[in-house]
Amino acid sequence: MLVEMRSPVFKEQGVERPPIIFKEGLNVILGKEDGENSIGKSSAMLAIDFVFGGNTYIESDGVKHIGNHTIFFAFRFDGVDFYFARNTSDSDKIYVCTSEYDLTGDVWTKEKYSNWLKEKYSLDFPGFSFRVTLSSFVRIYGKENTDERKPLRGIPGQGMQDSISMLVALFDRYKDVEIYNQRLVEEKKKLATYREARKYHFVSDLVGGKTKYEENLEEIRCLELQLAALTEESEKGHTEEEVKKSKAKAMLSAHKLQLETEIQSNQRKLKLLEMSLEYGLYPTEADMSGLQEYFPGVNIRKLYEVERYHKKLAAILDDQFVIERDSVQEEIDSIQSQISQINSQIFELGYVGNVSKEFLDKHSQIKGNIDALRQQNFAFLTLTELQEAKKRADDLLKRSIESILVEIQTELNEKMKSYNDSLFDDSRKAPNLRFREYNSYVFETPDDTGTGSNYKGMVIYDLAVLNCTALPAIAHDSLILKNISDxxxxxxxxxxxKSTKQIFIAFDKQAAYPQETQDILLKNRVLQLSDNNCELYGQSWNKEGDEQNEDELQ
Structure with a gap:
């Protein structure tokens, strides 16, 4: 738990304030009895959020007026205290300190720090975000999560589905839907991969959907009739099996011809290489004498010098010719082996008979069109099956989430009713959470939509979540509490x-409330703020304010 917080900028009467000491349960930042604003209640609350990893404090009026500064703080887990520092100018770094708040040189990223808190608070749940979840229940002016009509929305822009997912993770029920979620992810990957394959024509790309699929079926039937008629009328006595064998022999013969052409080409290469190795590429003594006979003035000495270089070069080339000759010979051997295999396949097909080339060409054309249409239809059926598999996985995930939400809804509503009943002597309708679907909810107090009732509902909801889950703390600013009836x-x-978990609240005008409330506030006070240099920073820069912005950031 958080045990203390201090900063050189927290002052009273010009002197640095002593550390703010926190405890288990309720921790109250108390303002003036007359509700004086701009004394730092919200800033102190935001500073608490800052030590938990929040960032809203960085944009507060306090930082704007005072300038960047460091906040020092300590947590205690299992009887051991851990000391840290965080500066508003470099908030992504958390500095590990000694018990005297001297820097140890160990610097953590904010992510590492949040994960450390997540582990220490035993919140290492699947799908759980420590920072987002805790921030959702730290309701302070400026964090934009104080909309009493939407208490499940914890951070700006968070939709209903994300709010619900966060609650599922907080109840440690995400693990119960993870298998369905993984299946959905896998089905989405399959569908996306297949669509990419169609996009690049690795598989048949069918356009037109079911209509085109049915048109293809009709065309396939027509082509099959044509094929049957062709076989019957053009070549009597030839079965479909014989036609297949003829086509296979024709393809094998064509392949054999191609391979024989390749062998001839390689044999020519081989002959040239062997000639080069046998006769060399450099002139002989006789060649030199003949050259001098035709050109008496030629510099024979110079030619011999050049030729010595050529001989060295030729020796190197000879080695390369040997390597290339062996490579060509290996390729010839490989092709001859393929030709032998083709001859064996042709022999195995046996005698087919005299099937005309015209017949084979027509037969191949029709058969090819049928195969192409079948491939298109297969692509359509595959795509349809992948889409249906994704939908089935999505439906299973939704149903599993909805089943879990029913249990969460029942548990929270029972706890909220219990809390609501304890507030009044007479029976009052309690706030109610109702999940309509896996991604939609309604939160309301039936037949009571007043502002005070809505704020009360939000506070009771937070308390119910705090006590039904492993959520370690909540925080409520005075702007929330002042809207609730006395x-x-x-x-x-x-x-x-009565809470054993930490609750942080800002409160003022305490004299206006019953004595029991005043006693609780005073007993749990950890910081007292007022005017005349007793503000959080020992000064005030805004003496004016209105009722709506009473707790404006400082």
Whole structure:
């Protein structure tokens, strides 16, 4: 748990404030009884969020007016204290400190720090984000998660489905749907891969969907009739098997001819290489004498010098000719082996009879068209099956999530009803969470849509989640609590006070509430703020404010 927080900029009467000491359960940042604003209640709350890894404090009015600064803080887990520092100018780094807050030189990334907190709070659940989840229940002015009509939306822009997924992970139920989620991911990959293959024509690309598929079936039937008629009328006595054998022999013969042409080409190469090796590529003594006879003035000495170089070069070339000759010979041997295999295949096909080339060409054309259409239809059926498999996986995932949501909904509603009943002497309708689908919900207090009732519902919802899950802490700014009726606040304070998990609240105008509430606030006060240099930073830069922005960031 968080045990302390301090900063050189936290001052009172010009002197640095002592560390703010936190405890288990309720921790109250108390303002003035007259509700004086701009004294730093929200800034202190945001500083707490900052030490948990939040970033909203960086944009607060306090940082704008005071400038960048460091906040030092400590957590305690299993009786061991861990000390850290974080600066607003380089907030992605968390500095590990000694117990005197001297830097040890060990620097963590914010991600590593968040994962460390996740582990220490025993929140290592599948699909769980420590920072997003905790931030969702730290409701402070400026974080944009204080909309009382949408309490499940924890961060700006978060949709219903993401809010629900976060809740599923927090209840450690994500593992129950992970197998369905993995199956959906796999089916999506298969579909995407197949579509890419069609895009690059690695498989047949059918355009037109089911209509084209049915048209292809009709055309295949027509072509099959043509093929049957061709076989019957053009070549009597030739069975389909004989036609297949004839086509196979024709293809084998064509391949054999191609291989024989390759052998002839390689044999010519081989002959040239052997001639080069036998006769060489450099002139003889007789060649030199003949050259002098025709050109008496030629410099024979110079030619011999050049020729010595050529002889050295020729020796190197001879080695290369040998390598190339052996390579060509290996290729000839390989081709001859292929020709032998083709001859064996032709022999195995046996005598087929005299099937005309015209017949074979026509037969091949029709058969090719049939095969192409069948490939198109196979592509369509494959795509359809992949789409249906993805839909089945998606439906299974949705149904599994919806089943889990029913259990979560029941547990939270029972806890919220219990809390709501404890607030009043008479029976009042409790806030109610209803999941309509895997990605949609309704949160309301039936027949009571007033502002005070909605804020009360949000606070009760947070308390229910806090006590039904492993969520380690929640925080409520004074702007939330001041909108709730005095009687409900008194009951909420009793619930706060009984918590063993940390709850951080900002509160003011305490004298306006019943004595029981005042006593709880004073007993759990960890920081007292007021005006006249007793603000969080020891100064105030905005003495004016309105009721709507009473807790404006400082």
């Amino acid at each position: 009687k409900a606040i008194n009951g909420i304070m009793r619930i706060y006070a």
